[in-house]
Amino acid sequence: MFTKVLVAEDMDHISGGVERMLKEMGVREVAFAQYCDDALLLLRKAQMEGSPFPLLITDLSFKPSHRDEKLKDGAELALAAKAGDAHLRCIIYSMEDRPGTVKQLVERTQAEGYVCKDRNGLRDLQEAVHRVHNGQPYFSPQIESVQNPLSLTALDICILKLLADGKNQGDISIHIQKNKLGGHSRSYIEKRIQNMREVLGAKSTLQMVLFARDLRII
Incomplete structure (x- = not known):
């Protein structure tokens, strides 16, 4: 299992559920960022220290704030993160569930997993983490089933x-x-x-x- 995971999510109640799920899976270190720019800085810092994050879980949409952010959404974060670390794996965790849009996002970001936030979101996210850790891609059932x-x-x-x-x-x-x-x-x-x-x-x-x-x- 992954030893450490970075979660980019600006909603505390969602972050809490993801953290509990990851800890139950045996992930020892779970870090969080509420802004995409902060997430990228954490990824780069860990890489410079010789202990990079092997997995990034990111939302797509982040509420605008007073901060002037260079990265506007999770797709831009995934692109920048993967450009700086060829070994990084990424799972997108989002409300967006239109298959065509999801396909374009996955093609653009080269994300290894895509999980829809719904009533079964955490269960699907857990399965996605398992699959991605084993080198397999993962799509939420409602996306994957629409062949x-x-x-x-x-x-x-x-x-x-x-x-x-x-x-x-x-x-x-x-x-x-x-x-x-x-x-x-x-x-x-x-x-x-x-x-x-x-x-x-x-x-x-x-x-x-x-x-x-x-x-x-x-």
Whole structure:
């Protein structure tokens, strides 16, 4: 089991529950930070002292304060932390539970685990810590069970959002090319749309968009 864990969380009642859970799992040292900048400083300090944190558990959203913070959220913290320590593992613990958004966050941060804060959050977090310690990724059941959204790429989700906004394939092609998001030819976009229809089991593009909304991908 991990010997020490850093938890970035600005709600005391949540921090208390996470601490009790980690202590019961045998984690000897649990440190806390209510600000992302403070969390990064603690990670760097521990690394300089030759005793780095092997695991970071972070929320995504932190309430704004009077402080001028460089890191605005948990995603930025995870990115900065991993950039400074290639061995650091990260579990995101958040209220965000839209599969499409979660997929993008995990792709962006390269987090090893993602746990949704709900009535089973601590139980799932405990399982996530076990899995990540053993070198396995972990997603909360309500995320992992939605298999179709998790097989879509970030570009697929972008296309879905543009379709939902009423854009045609020409508009989508221009948007993708302008923002350098990937393949932008109309034939490639048509291929991605066809693939998404098959993945989501939709008979039409409109039905595909409606399914994506129902599944909270967009």
